[in-house]
Amino acid sequence: MLNDLVKISIIGHPATGKTTILKLLSDSIEKRDRLYIPTQGFDLRTVKFDQFMLRVWDFGGQKSYLNYLDEYLVGSDLVLIVTDSSPRNVLNSRRFIEFTSNIVDTDCPIIAIANKQDLCKNHGRMEAKRVEDILKVKTYGLTAIESSERKKLIDIIKKELNQVFIRRGLKDVMNVLKDELNNMEEKRSVKEIEI
Ligand SMILES: Nc1nc2c(ncn2[C@@H]2O[C@H](COP(=O)(O)OP(=O)(O)OP(=O)(O)O)[C@@H](O)[C@H]2O)c(=O)[nH]1
Ligand SMILES: [Mg+2]
Numbered sequence: 001m002l003n004d005l006v007k008i009s010i011i012g013h014p015a016t017g018k019t020t021i022l023k024l025l026s027d028s029i030e031k032r033d034r035l036y037i038p039t040q041g042f043d044l045r046t047v048k049f050d051q052f053m054l055r056v057w058d059f060g061g062q063k064s065y066l067n068y069l070d071e072y073l074v075g076s077d078l079v080l081i082v083t084d085s086s087p088r089n090v091l092n093s094r095r096f097i098e099f100t101s102n103i104v105d106t107d108c109p110i111i112a113i114a115n116k117q118d119l120c121k122n123h124g125r126m127e128a129k130r131v132e133d134i135l136k137v138k139t140y141g142l143t144a145i146e147s148s149e150r151k152k153l154i155d156i157i158k159k160e161l162n163q164v165f166i167r168r169g170l171k172d173v174m175n176v177l178k179d180e181l182n183n184m185e186e187k188r189s190v191k192e193i194e195i
Contacts, residue, residue, distance in 0.1 A: 005055060006055065006077045006161060007055050007075055007078075008056045008076070008077065008079075008080065009073055009076040009078075009079045009080070010079075010082060011059050011061070011073070011081060012081055012093060012096060013061045013084075013092060014038060015036055015061070016082045016083055016089065016116075017115040017145070018059070019037075019043065020144040020145055021113065021144045021153065022045060022056055022058040024144050024153055025047050025056060025153055026047045026056070034145060039059070039061070040060055041060055041065065042057055042058060042065075043057075044057050044058070045058075049154060050158070052157075054157070057072065059072055070099075073100060073103045073104055076104050076108050078160050079108060079109070079111070080111060080113050081096045081100070081113070081135070081137070083113070083114055083135075084119075085115060085119065085125045085126050085131060085141075086123075090114075090134050093135065097110055097135060108164070109163065109164065110137050111137055111140065111160060112131060112135045112137050112139040113139070114126065114127075114128040114131040114141045115142050115143070115144050116143065117142060118143040128141030138160075140152075
């Protein structure tokens, strides 16, 4: 069941802030620093809040790891595509969305994080809305390096997961109704044969 264990996958190009997002979600502020250490392979952490037990997968963005991306994404309940909000990086991130949508279930949201919103607009940093127009998936702006952004990140995840809950709940109800209808149909045809 979704509220027992949720798989969240964080993907994107190198140095966009994926590991910083994982730290923002799971660490205390003091432990974080601004040093860039590229993730080798992937990092996996469990984070708990409210009824959610999140298994958060942070995948290294370097090219050599991309070959494993499909296996890694399977079974995701939510995928975050992280960009650094620069035009070039955003344009190059489109392929992650296309790739991911061919792998995950249809009810798994694919959302984008337009990270590094603290950077100067004059240096080409785009607003989340503009990033959303290009990527055509729900996009949230974030400054992962700021510990005060933790609540915002948690709220984004909660909101998306609640929608997954609702969709899956409705699917369950629809399946029960379908079974009921099939049973009724079967009973009716048996009766017709008896007559
Ligand atoms: N200015 C600014 N820098 C950030 C922000 N988020 C992350 N960074 C910095 O960007 C650099 C890369 O961050 P990481 O989180 O390691 O990047 P990554 O996406 O995990 O990179 P790979 O593991 O190589 O794929 C680090 O120096 C971070 O401190 C942000 O919101 N603003
Ligand atoms: Mg990393």
